[in-house]
Amino acid sequence: PATTGRWTDHWTADTLASRYDEIRARTEQLAAPLSPEDQTVQSMPDVSPTKWHRAHVTWFFETFVLAEHEQRFAPYQDKYWFLFNSYYEAVGPRYARAERGHISRPGAHDVGDYRGNVDARMRDLIDTLDEGSLDKLAGTIELGFHHEQQHQELLLMDIKHVLSVNPLQPVYAGSPDPAGAPDRLGWVDVEGGLVEIGHDGAGFSFDNELPRHRTFLEPYRLGDRLITNGEWLDFMADGGYDRAELWLSDGWGRVTGEGWRAPFYWQQVDGTWFEHTLHGTFPVDPSLPVTHVSHYEADAYATWAGKRLPTEAEWEHAAQTLAGEPAPDANLANADTFHARAAGPPTGGLRQLFGDCWEWTSSAYLPYPGFHPAEGAIGEYNGKFMSGQMVLRGGCALTPPGHTRASYRNFFPAGARWPMTGLRLADGGA
Amino acid sequence: PATTGRWTDHWTADTLASRYDEIRARTEQLAAPLSPEDQTVQSMPDVSPTKWHRAHVTWFFETFVLAEHEQRFAPYQDKYWFLFNSYYEAVGPRYARAERGHISRPGAHDVGDYRGNVDARMRDLIDTLDEGSLDKLAGTIELGFHHEQQHQELLLMDIKHVLSVNPLQPVYAGSPDPAGAPDRLGWVDVEGGLVEIGHDGAGFSFDNELPRHRTFLEPYRLGDRLITNGEWLDFMADGGYDRAELWLSDGWGRVTGEGWRAPFYWQQVDGTWFEHTLHGTFPVDPSLPVTHVSHYEADAYATWAGKRLPTEAEWEHAAQTLAGEPAPDANLANADTFHARAAGPPTGGLRQLFGDCWEWTSSAYLPYPGFHPAEGAIGEYNGKFMSGQMVLRGGCALTPPGHTRASYRNFFPAGARWPMTGLRLADGGA
Amino acid sequence: PATTGRWTDHWTADTLASRYDEIRARTEQLAAPLSPEDQTVQSMPDVSPTKWHRAHVTWFFETFVLAEHEQRFAPYQDKYWFLFNSYYEAVGPRYARAERGHISRPGAHDVGDYRGNVDARMRDLIDTLDEGSLDKLAGTIELGFHHEQQHQELLLMDIKHVLSVNPLQPVYAGSPDPAGAPDRLGWVDVEGGLVEIGHDGAGFSFDNELPRHRTFLEPYRLGDRLITNGEWLDFMADGGYDRAELWLSDGWGRVTGEGWRAPFYWQQVDGTWFEHTLHGTFPVDPSLPVTHVSHYEADAYATWAGKRLPTEAEWEHAAQTLAGEPAPDANLANADTFHARAAGPPTGGLRQLFGDCWEWTSSAYLPYPGFHPAEGAIGEYNGKFMSGQMVLRGGCALTPPGHTRASYRNFFPAGARWPMTGLRLADGGA
Amino acid sequence: PATTGRWTDHWTADTLASRYDEIRARTEQLAAPLSPEDQTVQSMPDVSPTKWHRAHVTWFFETFVLAEHEQRFAPYQDKYWFLFNSYYEAVGPRYARAERGHISRPGAHDVGDYRGNVDARMRDLIDTLDEGSLDKLAGTIELGFHHEQQHQELLLMDIKHVLSVNPLQPVYAGSPDPAGAPDRLGWVDVEGGLVEIGHDGAGFSFDNELPRHRTFLEPYRLGDRLITNGEWLDFMADGGYDRAELWLSDGWGRVTGEGWRAPFYWQQVDGTWFEHTLHGTFPVDPSLPVTHVSHYEADAYATWAGKRLPTEAEWEHAAQTLAGEPAPDANLANADTFHARAAGPPTGGLRQLFGDCWEWTSSAYLPYPGFHPAEGAIGEYNGKFMSGQMVLRGGCALTPPGHTRASYRNFFPAGARWPMTGLRLADGGA
Numbered sequence A, B, C, D: 001p002a003t004t005g006r007w008t009d010h011w012t013a014d015t016l017a018s019r020y021d022e023i024r025a026r027t028e029q030l031a032a033p034l035s036p037e038d039q040t041v042q043s044m045p046d047v048s049p050t051k052w053h054r055a056h057v058t059w060f061f062e063t064f065v066l067a068e069h070e071q072r073f074a075p076y077q078d079k080y081w082f083l084f085n086s087y088y089e090a091v092g093p094r095y096a097r098a099e100r101g102h103i104s105r106p107g108a109h110d111v112g113d114y115r116g117n118v119d120a121r122m123r124d125l126i127d128t129l130d131e132g133s134l135d136k137l138a139g140t141i142e143l144g145f146h147h148e149q150q151h152q153e154l155l156l157m158d159i160k161h162v163l164s165v166n167p168l169q170p171v172y173a174g175s176p177d178p179a180g181a182p183d184r185l186g187w188v189d190v191e192g193g194l195v196e197i198g199h200d201g202a203g204f205s206f207d208n209e210l211p212r213h214r215t216f217l218e219p220y221r222l223g224d225r226l227i228t229n230g231e232w233l234d235f236m237a238d239g240g241y242d243r244a245e246l247w248l249s250d251g252w253g254r255v256t257g258e259g260w261r262a263p264f265y266w267q268q269v270d271g272t273w274f275e276h277t278l279h280g281t282f283p284v285d286p287s288l289p290v291t292h293v294s295h296y297e298a299d300a301y302a303t304w305a306g307k308r309l310p311t312e313a314e315w316e317h318a319a320q321t322l323a324g325e326p327a328p329d330a331n332l333a334n335a336d337t338f339h340a341r342a343a344g345p346p347t348g349g350l351r352q353l354f355g356d357c358w359e360w361t362s363s364a365y366l367p368y369p370g371f372h373p374a375e376g377a378i379g380e381y382n383g384k385f386m387s388g389q390m391v392l393r394g395g396c397a398l399t400p401p402g403h404t405r406a407s408y409r410n411f412f413p414a415g416a417r418w419p420m421t422g423l424r425l426a427d428g429g430a
């Protein structure tokens, strides 16, 4: 995530305060079903405890807004700066990431107190700013909104893992969507040429979406929906996890070294595959998009299918020209659904472009030509992670609405399986 | 600890039920100061979460008593058998020990419900047994008492570590004892000869204390109290942690590999050494016994001092002949003190023999001549750990009163530092 | 590296046999200064023993040429197929890479016998082929030439490491070049536009250089020579290895986790930096190119300098248009020099483009648009490594002449330091 | 191991020089079948290369004899002190043990030169000593003899492992002994009482055999020969490696964690078990002693058989009283046999007591009462390893004749499998 991106133009104290309240309340709403014990656990090093997420996003406002702009600033608790800093080297030492689950205090309720305290001070600050100061500060506060939204998604991703390792199979929320109908994969042609990608419109973007720049694309085509569980079962039945020739070398190393036989949250019981979701554990539904597969698995699938993954430029150019921004009914993190749903009937266009599952691309996560990170600690947001990761596009069912767009670049290591990832095929292009 | 030891002779339904209630209540009393979050954390693989201890000791009664003797037995929750089994291979698969901290549910309150359910069923069972059945069952129930007392001690040891890694320095309980006066180490001579060790008296013992047997001891002498923090500071000032020639080879590997510079819970701030205790963090008090040192450190200290550690036979023979059983004022786990205290004034005899700190001996933990483990799962209690560990004697400030005796054999690997360990010197003997 | 690349057009039995002899003799010449013991050691998992390289390139001819085309083929030694296969999954099981140094037999001399046997059979085969068969086979044999040349470079890279861990500081060969004169970095402007990269000329290429394709470049400029040791010392003096803000996050993890303080083969003795080379250990010469730095270090240097690394497209386009192919006096692996040398006087163009040190680019190693690996085992050559690595361009002082070109793509993980790597700065481009 | 043991009384310059020559020549004779490559490999961290052993025993004489007694002493090569020191902290820094296989130079022939140089200087020194000096020095030189003999055994143990990982199955020496006849295990009763153990006779002993001291033994009995491969196959057939209840907890962890299914050097091919030996790989012979089993395996076998392992005191007392010292026909490291042989016909006494396989005892390796290590570097020989190891008694087919005796204490960690170990059962004793 990022920084010297672009900002929404006309924040007023009222709209800023109201958006602040909305975002902050949503975080607490997402944490509400979770017990203090649920909020404490770190089930693997990549996962952070729920109460850590709740505190860390609060720390962000305290550190980058209050500490620099509040009169007579004093931190709520000195040691929270150490506990809830994530990776900002410039802000000082940090508590080891892999040991976040060793910290029982502050407890879930104490974190609520911390949030309340910072909320009150933030509202005071926003109320009392003159227009010039507000203009200067709005960008950082807006970054805080997007930062907190990112952590809302991470909170869900992470608690999904926490609940998955528990033999009691706890359920986070309500019921999943009903199954869909079988559906043949269609293709959408895109012309290409010397196109532009990167953010340029109005409103917010992260720095890694900038600058908008030219790139050349040969004509190509994209699958019109995500690959489904049913198609993935075909891949498995055809020896997908047994045939070295389908895999990147590093991927094959993981398959054999870690015993991968199916997507991350699948388990076979008496011959039937089940999938752990935030709504409970269910038999694998062939009409749903396959999810929680690594880049290596997505790439092996595409090789098996005689196709490939799209580049991020191909994806973005198609999204820009064919879809624009996410439709209101995209399957993003709405109140009651936290899992991908079946693609609707064919439309002739690209279905499931936003939401459902993050789509692995074949592009490494690297700076755009002319990229420069921001000055200071906030400049650590995105640029320093541009190494050893792959780009994903489009958002997933855990992504807050308003938090993704055609130019949005998500990124994870090629072996990551706990994010809600999926894949769309591409073809042509050369 | 163990099983086919000796049993108290005359349990009645009343005394058994009353002792059951007392032990069970004490566990809950010890857990009471801890939040749900505190009870969830596993701060290193050796540590178990508080709520795991509370559930595991309950599982012991459910598995070894109710499952075998309750009419129409059904487990409270099937999966608890998997979650709360510790190391009994014969009972079935177990949840990985190092991942006990990944389990948020059952929560602390749910564990309370589990305890309540088993308590009610246990009382019913005890009430309805005829005398013959009660005789047969009392031994296993009594073993359950001692098992739960062991876990009371472990619960305190473990939560001490959990709180120690928290930068907020949480306090478990009240205030520590006041400092004592400086005190010169004295010596007590023991004659030796062909002596007997091992449990033989009335009442309970673990199987590893049996059989009582003959062993030969040359005349020897023992330090009349535990080594103090003040004496340990002298060792440190004299290069104790820098001089390879003082150390066992494996110990020196730990010193250099893990950077040991002081006892486990000591930290130096601006030139002053502080010690983390369950009562808070305080400057190191030179009059208190040094504690949380490994066998390697204890051995290096003894070498530095030109002395040695006692064998377990020397310790037990001296305790039998000079002290008998723990005195009522021994510093065991009483209500308000969870730390070693200063030795009182010299008595001419052995001070601090029971309580304060477990005393490392120079004896490896091995079976006594003629030892045989019990049949069945309960036989896994002690015997299978007789490899790669050293014997400790005497009990510590976290040991429940009634849970130690002259013949009691505790054991830990030579590198363990999170138990409340200390040392007493020995000399002569050859 | 690769396979369905392009092939030299007109091999005859004579030219093929003569080239075969020349390449094979060069390998033995490079191994000649090394004792049987030198040829046996694997000093880290990435390194292979010299005698393994000598055998493995022989196995390649036996497996991909003789086994498929020799009449009455029988392997020289069955178990050699297991021992000297490197990563071809399709050919069968392989001996664990990290344990190549555990294999004392076949010894260095036995490997010589193996080489001799295969050489004789290869010459027989080439002599007896009719023209049609020769046309079909020449491509695979030519691939074997380039494969063996690659291993000639690896043999030197690897033995440099083996000798470096030996306190006796053994010397592989003669004397290094004399120091050069100080030299200011100049810049060369390149226009960019919609350009083509990828191999297209006559002669051999690996599959990863194909297909030639269009890409768009904004105007940019490149440093006119490699960064020197003198410049690197400035970076170090300015806290280069201490300032997190200069580093990619993964790179900073290596700096702190592995204690990086200088290039891989530098060691400081009494305040002076020394560099281990194949010619011996010498004080660091400020006029020489810095070498054995990882991508992370190269990137941090560029950030510190306010510049960036070039993309592989920028590098290749400049090389194509400004330099063409390597000049005869490029510092590639000539008989007596195995280290980078100082840049000559400025020329107005790009100096040190080929040879001296492989140049890290900012491009991840990914397939070109339209890339397809070859069928069969030989298709494992390049494509399956297109994950988690960065592209390097230009060749180094260990690269055999004739084995690099403007379109040649080398690749290593971003943390690799034992290859002979360096860097050239870029600027502009957006 | 050891030092301030007892010494042979009457060395003269002649007998000392002649014994020196004999021991030194034997080392070179044992290394003679090994190529330079064989002598270079370290196939696991516990193993040292043959040429390292040859150099290290030479370093011992140079360091502890020549450096302290030679006039105008100068080391043969400064860096050899660093390379060939094994674990003497007092002598200075050491090259990392696990990286001994990374050192190609000095080569096998260079080590021969080093040996020749030190031999010449040692002979000069011995020749020129007056009687008083000779008396003072003879003890250290004699220790050097026993040290070199220990390394002769280690050299064979280690090269056995090196050759075992090679798919070519190289043979070190000649042919194994012919198979023996089936043989029923008999028992020998021993009375026990207050007995003495420890070295007391004339001649050399290591310090860990001292002081001789009293210990008490109840009556016991010992198996009259080693357990055979045939008996081990019965154990395996009865689920020996599948039944947790037979195993020490740490042992079971190794069985499951490392997949132990049979003794270390056994491999099953098409249903038949084969055993790697220094004489080649052969079908497992049921009449031979089982060898290369860990203490954990030996203990599990004894539990399965309803018996136990002997204590070291039981073993030594029986050996002293029933056997005295090794018989001339004991199967120690004679010229042509490097493997255990079948027990001869029953004798009514203890067969195979010395030689064939080291016998695991149930005793941890700890100091005898009154043990004190020697002053100075040589004091590091034995005492500092008295932690985490088990005692073995009797010698094996790789032990040089004259290098074992009734009081000799060998020791290895309980999980070690590459030494030539076996077991004898015990019963009674309580």
Ligand SMILES: [Fe+3]
Pocket: A056, A086, A147, A151
């Ligand atoms: Fe964050």
Ligand SMILES: [Fe+3]
Pocket: B056, B086, B147, B151
């Ligand atoms: Fe327990």
Ligand SMILES: [Fe+3]
Pocket: C056, C086, C147, C151
């Ligand atoms: Fe190769």
Ligand SMILES: [Fe+3]
Pocket: D056, D086, D147, D151
């Ligand atoms: Fe040695």
